[in-house]
Amino acid sequence: MKSLTHALSCNSLSISTPQNAITRCLCSSPFVASIVSSTLALAPHAHADENALSTPHNKKTLEHIVVQAQKTSQNLQDVPVAVTALSGQDLVETVSRDVFDLQNYVPAFGAFQNQSVTNSGFSIRGIGTSSQNFGFESSVGLYVDGVYRARQNALINDLVDIESIEVLRGPQGTLFGKNTAAGAMTLTTVAPSHDERDGFAEAIIGNDNLVRLSAGSSFSLIDDVLAMRVSGFSSHSDGFITDERSGQTLNNRNRSAIKAQLLYTPTADISVRLIADYGELDERCCGALTFQNNIQANDIAGKFGTDALLLQPPFNATIYGRDNFYDYKTSLSQTPLSKMEDKGLSVQVDVALNKAWDLVSISAYRAFDSLDTVDTDFSDADLLTATNDAKQQSFSQEIRLHYTSENVRGLMGVYYYSQNLDLTFDTTTQDDFSAFFNAAAPDLLPLANAINELSAVTSGFIAPAAAPAPSGTAFAHSAYQEQDSIALFSQLDWLLNSDFTLTTGLRYTREEKSIIGAYDEQGPGIDGLTQDPAQWPNVGRAVVGLQNIAAALAEGQAPTAQSLNAIAPFQRAGWGYFFLGSAAVMPRPDLNEELDDSQLTGTVKLAYHPNDNTLTYASFATGYKAGGTNTDRILPSLSPLFDAEKSRSAEIGIKHDFEEYGVRVNAAAHYTQISDFQATTFTGTGFNLQNAGDIIVKGIELEATWLMTESTELHAVASRTLANFDEFKRGTCWVAYTWHTGIDDPGRVEPNDPFCSRDGDRVGFEPQNSLSLMLNHYFEVGSYPASASIDYQYTGDVFLDDANDPYKYADDFSLFNVRVSFTIPQWGSEIIAWSRNVFDKEYVARSGFDVPVQTGKIMAYPGAPRSFGVTFRKSF
Template structure:
């Protein structure tokens, strides 16, 4: 790590300085050298973390507050093998675990990592983009979850639990968080007793505003800003000791300018081919006069766009959880939920202030889910039997629009087509208009629209049992049978000033070689005084209609295709077997075999006609061994896991040089080792450490994306290309994109008391290894390792029951890429990427009552 770690000496110096602080130090907040007893619900029942044969990281609500974790993107640095990132908009955020995630913008995708909030499955991971406010706990389960969780997932699951209503007289807080970039977040929560011991209510909410860290010089606005708010109302009804009903209703909304992509590699001039110029050279000249940037400008956080990116969304729902305890053996849990999610996004598709392309995405989702679980418990066995149903309607409208400069841009960029158009115009003049002239190559202000309406039904039966074979050994077995049905109706069209649809039959598309032959026949016939043949006229006919150049653009978002009516049906049997052995109270050894399943489905995007709109399920098989160990006399806890996973029919997005297409890529092998440790070094000093080594590689991927930028700049072709004409390249053996092979995090916390004020100082050091910004392994898309240091000073005023926290994230202002980048369509050799956030700092005041 050290070769890529210029920050490491400074980070270690800061950590050591805080670890050795001793200003009249004594233990605060209780006995800090005592290991915390952590209860998790990783197996749908409360259990001690150290007794669960699952690799799981749990963080309490207090831990989230103390670490100033404002959203899930802050959370990722504290969990081994977990990543969270967003791409074109906040609507398209994603999670990955152990190298497996979902990075596409396509709404037809489901997630490789399931998200559950208060027991309810969230079909869009962006639903958690709202700040983590009034949270009781967050649990991240690593590895396939193919038994107990609602929507079977191939990589893992995240469960988020809100603070429930309380029957205590006072139970709430108010908080003000302020920071640089005009950040201001107001949040609060309170419980109210309506009927003593019978009915309680809790209200929580927040409002967050901030300017962004990327400047758009064209509009004068900042990108990646914050403008979001949410409210949650809960009721807890407990008429008896054996029955409780919890109802949760929430509403959140967001309206932000996100997300800013910056130039990682320009194409002004090829790096290795003298005299070769790209679209940047064209766009910087008249009539476009675009403001362009290079790699040298990347960390100046500046761009210039003709259209500011817009992300709007509302997320709302209501759920009811009914718990019934029949006796000491049997109990029942029922969770019913309705959710609605609406999003609207606009992006500047050419990523410049030239008026070329914009894309608009308007999506609406409504879902209902019902889960019923019966719990059985005896001295020798604990079991769960359940049924799960999920139904969802998805309605998507997506438009790509060519702006006013596009016709001029394409006419210059496609100059090799102009002689053919000139020849047709010449014939038209020679025949006094009897032969029509060539049409406009690519008229501006043309809208390429498509809509997709999808209905989905998912049904599952599941069971899991813990068999206590003796006082030290427990065998866990589980099975889940899942049925998936999806139907989609897709409609595609084009509308412009002189266009009312393009030919969908590829036999009617413009063909240069046929047209040249036709022109020759027409010329020969006219010279002989004969009438041209119908076949010769038919050969040039496609070039006489406006918009014929769009066929040569080739981008999937504009290629015409037939309307789509498709159905996907599937069923899968998944499950798990685990063996846990506890030789002592403080040691557990376990091994597990598990399978997981990510549903296949139907593609909601306009993709290349050569691809099937239906894709198959993604399936995972995993083996894991682990040890969970405590040395209580030393205040040390250490959990270690080694894993191996095979993913078949991995769902990926392929870029064919002009557009993105979703498909089943092939197989992936993932292997790795993870460490999660806590050590109370002294009564007042705590150390937390996590690390992961993850090797995720494509075992087979025959139709992968080829290198685009590297080949354009150097002339060296992708070694995975079988023939020069092949638009795809084999990615067999290559690394899976977006994921580092090495990551680590170290946190040192020093507790102290000064006069009547208790407090602590905490410093994080976080290392993330190098990544490829997509699945191509293009050498130009390798982003180097980076390190981040965060620091916090917390002061607790007992008389006021209040906390004052001074905090800084990315203290040393490390420059890094947020794991994701892409080739710009129709601008070969140009790469855009999303920058990580620079240093931020502020203060938080939190009053409990």
């Protein structure tokens, strides 16, 4: 493990190295893509090791980086995989506190956060998954110390005490746990050791009252046999968005975690690593701001929306517009709440059976609980709130046999994963909702008034109209899902000769899922809504019924049963909810479904190593993301099941070191087809998970390092990624743009069809171009090593969702980060002064949405403004 630790520590951004510590290396990721042009994005580099702080180097040498991209230790420059590797020292030096900061240093990688902390996710090469629906699995697999994490937001340890991070781009259909379609991120934490200098204590203090304290240390319990490591952190800060109603800030930090490990090495051939961890989070996240209001349509005179209504009594809501977006202010009747508790236990056993065979076993249990509450009308009118309470427990077991001989090396294994998911999701109408419905649906009031008049005339013989949409009505649904997955896999490297290596891999995966769902509606006068469409309120039938009743009464006759039945639905509380056009409040039968699926995936790679400094390769790989069950409330006519998402990818790459110039260039080009892409689509009444069709992704990626002088280095990462829907017939239609302009979505085939074709459109949330540059300069202040660094990050324009609505377009932007570091070797200490987004650039954080029941209004998530602070780190 020490050799890997040392090798990886050379992998990223060196900021606090001495003046001549230019022995840098590139965390490389091949030049992934096909057919278009490229830009540069920033790639991190490595630090030699923590003791290197006091050991100057005089060579301009590209360092050796060891990665585990193929589940075995290999030199990064010899791996025919598009992978970026970052060391723990890189994270310290760049003050990268969470995965969102990693976007600066990894090409074609995105991390985004929406309604809540639970609704966060990753994307690689334009493909990702972000949904509060727990029926989704991730397109990007997350693994921490070899253990799969089902929800990407489960990573709440703030990147503390990390040994290394590897981001693998492209389908991972052979070696990695749950078999993902877009890529994988693996995190390895620092293992226990017997080293007397293996501890640290760190404090980060910054604006918005940021205070993060972290520490970790190893202890030798039995010399060379049993070691222990304990690490943890606590992080608190205010948010950068102000809720003017409560005075609280949103997007704050309030999280902590602790990890305890034991490493038992009774012999040189056996090691057992036991890890127990616990983390919790309680934050007000996430703040969405008004990107487009609907007080009045922009291009249609006299057309007013719900914001015009909410401005008036009794609501008197605070309404914002696009001009207020970067004031970072909102007003909510309830601030968003995100709570999470994540805990687990894992055991990894490594046994060297003989010179040729090694055994690895990883057993893990994890539990993840989350609670999210969101004000889903996104205003300070008391209209709607939603609560998502979920509990997940999982068990996984992986066993691998590794084989090494003169001409063949590889592994074979089995992987088992079982998960139980238990959740409840409630949408509840608040105090102002009844008045809001009456004001927003004036066409229904005359009908209700007519029924009331008849009731008065008949002295109550005919019942009056009931409350159409009483406040305090809860639309609840629960889901219990069981999942079992088992996979057999093998990958072999055939050393054809000294220059060529052929890699073949195959994986068989079997997935079984079952879901039981229950749906209910409870409120004042409501004990469930009828599921029989024949008994739903119908204005046309009711008008005829009223006319017949009036005629019968005028003639002194009793109304017919048919006439009374026509108005009966309007005499039951909650009849107005049927006119909201929202699946979230529509009654539906309970759910009991099963899914059984199997897939065969794999890879073929041919690597050519003409000399020690050059690797070229070509690969073909397939991957797959399991099908699933929709845990949301959807229309009964829609299927709750969706099929597996499958990917096929071809890639060519080159890795080359120009040692005489201190230059390393790793590049790749790729072409990927995603079939049966799993998408969340607006159906006209709600959101449904479905297989959207096919996506074509093609692009190029570059990571480069240039050791310009003995005291200056430049790192660059670039990507151009074109991700487009090749076929998507039942996609989401434009909403806001059509409401404001009257121009219909050109993808709509039929006039009243709630779906529109998105064939040829861009995949939402993803920029086509990204470029990052990082310049590090090393010098001395007196006798103390110091460094100065500047990052530049360019992110191209994006559509804020998959509809490609012209009103949901965000322009490109550029950010700058700066750092100055001072090292005091005799104290084993480092001080880093830093600032992110130093020029306070205003930008949208790649995501936006139409507000429920408020057509024409768009909310979006702002990017973080300038932040700054100081890091104090002590090694011991």
